[in-house]
Amino acid sequence: MNSKKIxxxxxxxxxxxxxxxxxxxxxxxxxxxxxxxxxxIPTNGLTMxxxxxxxxWVNYAVTGVVYLLLWFVYVSLWLGAFLWLWQKITWxxxxxxLLKGRVHLYAALLLILTIPLNQFGFKFPLSYYLTIxxxxxxxxxxxxxxxxxxxxxILYFLFVMKMRFLIYQTVVGQDSFGLSFKNSWRRSQFDFxxxxxxxxxxxxxxxxxxxxxxxxxxxxTYASVTIRHVCANVLIVVMTGIFxxxxxxxxxxxxDYAHPNNSxxxxxVQNQPWHxxxxxxxxxxxxxxxxxxxxxxxxxxxxxxxIAHKGISNPNQTPNVVENLKKVSATKPDxxxxxxxxxxxxxxxxxxxxxxxxxxxxxxxxNQTKWSTLKSLKLKEAGHTFKLSSFENYxxxxxxxxxxxxVELKINDTITNEQLQKFETKYGPLIQKNHSEIxxxxxxxxxxxxxxxxxxxxxxxxxxxxxxxxxxxQFYAIEYSAVDQTVVRAINQHKKDLYAWTVxxxxxxxxxxxxxxxxFITDHPxxxxxxxxxxxxxxxxxxxxxxxxxxxxxxx
Numbered sequence: 001m002n003s004k005k006i007x008x009x010x011x012x013x014x015x016x017x018x019x020x021x022x023x024x025x026x027x028x029x030x031x032x033x034x035x036x037x038x039x040x041i042p043t044n045g046l047t048m049x050x051x052x053x054x055x056x057w058v059n060y061a062v063t064g065v066v067y068l069l070l071w072f073v074y075v076s077l078w079l080g081a082f083l084w085l086w087q088k089i090t091w092x093x094x095x096x097x098l099l100k101g102r103v104h105l106y107a108a109l110l111l112i113l114t115i116p117l118n119q120f121g122f123k124f125p126l127s128y129y130l131t132i133x134x135x136x137x138x139x140x141x142x143x144x145x146x147x148x149x150x151x152x153x154i155l156y157f158l159f160v161m162k163m164r165f166l167i168y169q170t171v172v173g174q175d176s177f178g179l180s181f182k183n184s185w186r187r188s189q190f191d192f193x194x195x196x197x198x199x200x201x202x203x204x205x206x207x208x209x210x211x212x213x214x215x216x217x218x219x220x221t222y223a224s225v226t227i228r229h230v231c232a233n234v235l236i237v238v239m240t241g242i243f244x245x246x247x248x249x250x251x252x253x254x255x256d257y258a259h260p261n262n263s264x265x266x267x268x269v270q271n272q273p274w275h276x277x278x279x280x281x282x283x284x285x286x287x288x289x290x291x292x293x294x295x296x297x298x299x300x301x302x303x304x305x306x307i308a309h310k311g312i313s314n315p316n317q318t319p320n321v322v323e324n325l326k327k328v329s330a331t332k333p334d335x336x337x338x339x340x341x342x343x344x345x346x347x348x349x350x351x352x353x354x355x356x357x358x359x360x361x362x363x364x365x366x367n368q369t370k371w372s373t374l375k376s377l378k379l380k381e382a383g384h385t386f387k388l389s390s391f392e393n394y395x396x397x398x399x400x401x402x403x404x405x406x407v408e409l410k411i412n413d414t415i416t417n418e419q420l421q422k423f424e425t426k427y428g429p430l431i432q433k434n435h436s437e438i439x440x441x442x443x444x445x446x447x448x449x450x451x452x453x454x455x456x457x458x459x460x461x462x463x464x465x466x467x468x469x470x471x472x473x474q475f476y477a478i479e480y481s482a483v484d485q486t487v488v489r490a491i492n493q494h495k496k497d498l499y500a501w502t503v504x505x506x507x508x509x510x511x512x513x514x515x516x517x518x519x520f521i522t523d524h525p526x527x528x529x530x531x532x533x534x535x536x537x538x539x540x541x542x543x544x545x546x547x548x549x550x551x552x553x554x555x556x
Contacts, residue, residue, distance in 0.1 A: 011278050013081065013248035018285045018556070020077060020125045022292065024070055025555045028129070031066045033466065035059050072098070074126050075107040079167065085255040088172050097171035102180055106166045113160050116153060120550050121239075123247040123289075128555040133462045134481035135502045162188050164258040187260055194257045201249050208242045209549065213542050220540035229299060232514075232541035236295050239549050241286035293554035294484030297514050297544070302536045305519040306529045307406055308333040309502050310352065315523045320350035322389040322397050329403040333525040335437065336398065337406040337501075340391045342415075346422055347371035348391035354412055359385060367413060395430040406499075406521075407431070408460060409440040409449065417448055424452035431455055439477050439499075447472045458499070469494050477501055477521065480512055481551050488516040506531060511547030514539070 036056050053060070079097045083089035097103045111126060118127035119134075165184035169175040175183055212235045219231050290296050310319035313331045317324050320338050328336055339352045343366055357363045359380045366374065374388050391407075398405050431438075432454060439460040440446040450457045450472045458475035459465060464482050467490040476491055480500035491498045499519030500512045509528055512520060513535050522528045 008278060009085075010245060010248045010252065011281050013251055014244045014285055015281060016077065016081075017123055017125060017247060017251075018244065018289060020073065021123065021128075021556045022288075024073075024126065025292075027066050027070060028555075031063045035063055070126070071104075074111070075104050077125060078107045078110060079103055079171070081251055082167055082255045082258060083171070085252060086168070086172070086259050093171050097167065100170050102170045102177065103167055106163065109160050109163065113157060117250075119553070121243045122250075123244050123556075128553055131553050133479040134508075134551050134553075135462075135479050161194075161257070164188055164254070165260055168259060191257065194253070197253055198250075201246060201253065205242065205246050209239065212239045212549070213546055216542040216545050217540075220542050225539055228539070228541055229297070232545060233290070233296055235545060236297070236548060237283075237286045237290050239545075240289050240295070241282050243549075244285055244289070245282070289554075289556050293556040294486030294488075294515075295548055295552065295554060297485055297541075297548070298489075298516060300514045300535070300539060301516055303518060304513065304532050304536075305334040305497075305499075306525050306532070307335040307337050307499065307519050307521040308525040309337050309521050309523050311336050311338040311350070312523060313525055318384040318386045320352060320389065321386050322350075322394045323386075325394065325397050325403065326401065328525070329398075329401040331526040332529075333403075335404050335406040335519075337408065337521055338394065339408045339410050341366055341410040341412070342419070342423075343371045343374060344368055345370045345372075346419060348423070348427065349374065350389045350391060350394055352410075353381070354410075356388065357381065391427060392430065395427065395434060395436075399430065399434050403434075405431075405434055405436040407436050407438045409438055409442070409445065411440065411442040411445040415442075415445050420445070420449050421452055423449070428453060437475070439475075443472075458497075467491055467494060467496075475499060475519070477519070480508055480517075481553050483512065483515065483517060484552060484554065485515045492516070503528065505547070507543045507547035508551065510535065510540070510543035511545075511552060514541060514544040515548075 036059060076094075076098060080089065080094060083093060083097070111124075111130070114122065114124035114127040115130050118124050119131050163181075163184050165187050166180060169180040169183045173180070173183070216228075216232060216235055219228050223231070308328045308331065311321070311324055311328055312319050313324075313328045313333075317327065325336065338350055340348045340350055341354065342348050347370075349366065349371065351366055354367065355363050355365050356374070356377070356379050359378050364374065364377070371390070375390070377387065379386055379388065395405070435455075437456040437458065438446070438449070438453060439458045440449075441460045443459055446457055446459065456474045457472060458477055459473040460477045462479040462482070464478065464487055465476065467476065467487065473496070475497040476487075477499040478487065478501075480503050483498065483500050488498055497518040498516070499521055500517045501521035503509050503512055503517075503520045503522050504524055509520060509522075509531050513532060520528050520532070
């Protein structure tokens with residue numbers, strides 16, 4: 001791939017991966033839509049749960065069959081690719097290998113191996129569905145955690161490479177169960193040429209990515225806004241094609257390395273010239289991938305809300321305490337987001353976690369402890385020492401500062417309609433006076449709460465959800481790496497708003513803005529507002545490209 005041309009072999013692998021990704025996305029979306037809504041699952045009794053499963057067992061059985069089918073196709077892709085690239089493919093070998101548990105085991109090891117790669121733009125099949133929302137990774141903002149994570153991944157990578165001959169020994173060598181593991185481990189040695197070629201692939205990817213971003217920076221500086229917008233989409237297409245090619249190259253390189261008599265030519269064997277068919281296929285895959293995955297960006301609408309996450313204006317402050325509300329309100333966010341949950345006696349308090357720990361080390365579950373006990377406790381969390389704040393006091397203080405709230409209703413157990421009515425009776429007038437909005441992960445509780453609360457309610461989710469016209473979900477709050485242009489278009493079609501959480505990095509702010517996110521839930525409300533003001537005044541796309549290409553996950 002250095003001075004040589006991209007071969008038809010690479011384009012075939014690209015095409016197969018793309019087709020699988022499209023079909024898998026369609027089937028998974030279909031089968032998830034076929035399932036009953038999660039919030040309908042009864043959790044207040046075994047008999048009711050069994051009756052529910054009796055009513056919907058066909059739906060879940062169909063889901064299981066589809067997932068099993070996708071898994072077998074996924075294993076078939078790895079097995080077929082290896083046998084084809086080794087020039088050892090026959091129907092008998094393929095069929096025999098597909099029925100071997102060892103082949104499925106190694107495919108599972110490869111799936112785990114590719115999850116972090118898909119986290120940053122690669123296109124390996126199925127890995128997308130196991131990636132971790134970037135907000136949760138951002139919360140591990142520790143050099144030690146990052147170092148440990150990298151070391152663990154490197155060790156795991158070396159282990160998978162050490163077992164690389166398992167498929168060959170099982171399918172081609174016809175080794176017995178124990179012998180296939182033994183021979184694979186014994187025959188595999190460190191190979192400098194493989195890691196040199198792998199490093200070359202990584203270097204090409206890094207240079208391509210930085211070339212795209214810095215090229216857009218030049219356009220942002222000197223070109224008109226229309227040209228900047230058009231070129232940003234073109235560069236997204238180009239980089240998506242590169243990600244697909246690099247993914248195919250990795251498969252090619254790994255297959256060569258997984259053959260006992262590898263020739264180390266995976267990166268350099270392409271001697272064929274470019275053909276117009278090859279170019280057209282790569283262009284088609286890139287354009288369709290960008291369009292279907294929601295990375296094709298429209299013109300930004302210039303509308304935004306800044307929402308202070310957990311009631312803080314910077315990460316060093318104690319979250320969810322009334323003492324910080326004045327500081328946060330001084331940064332003039334449109335809303336202050338905070339978390340509430342009930343105590344044993346139905347007093348709502350501010351807390352993100354269901355369990356709190358005192359400075360002496362004793363733990364209390366909030367929903368199993370009365371407010372009279374909790375309010376006197378001196379607590380510690382993430383280096384902060386504080387006391388729990390009551391929701392009533394927080395609301396009154398917010399109304400004093402004329403600060404609107406975005407209230408996350410954290411309901412982790414079953415809540416009755418009577419309890420929801422009590423919530424409305426006690427807090428409803430203060431909430432309405434505040435013009436608060438309420439969001440929750442618990443769609444069942446949210447749906448019932450909306451009957452009693454005359455406020456705007458929205459569904460909170462770490463993943464994409466079905467966008468519909470229900471009045472319960474008047475807005476959607478989605479983890480920002482799961483947000484794309486397709487989601488934005490669907491929400492706009494229903495005349496609703498989209499909030500993204502938790503948006504802190506400049507690239508994430510920029511990418512969320514250009515695709516049309518309405519609300520920015522952030523730990524840095526002042527800085528985010530300044531960046532958004534600048535983007536409205538002079539829209540740039542280089543930071544947005546970095547966020548969209550690297551951190552906006554997509555299945556296609």
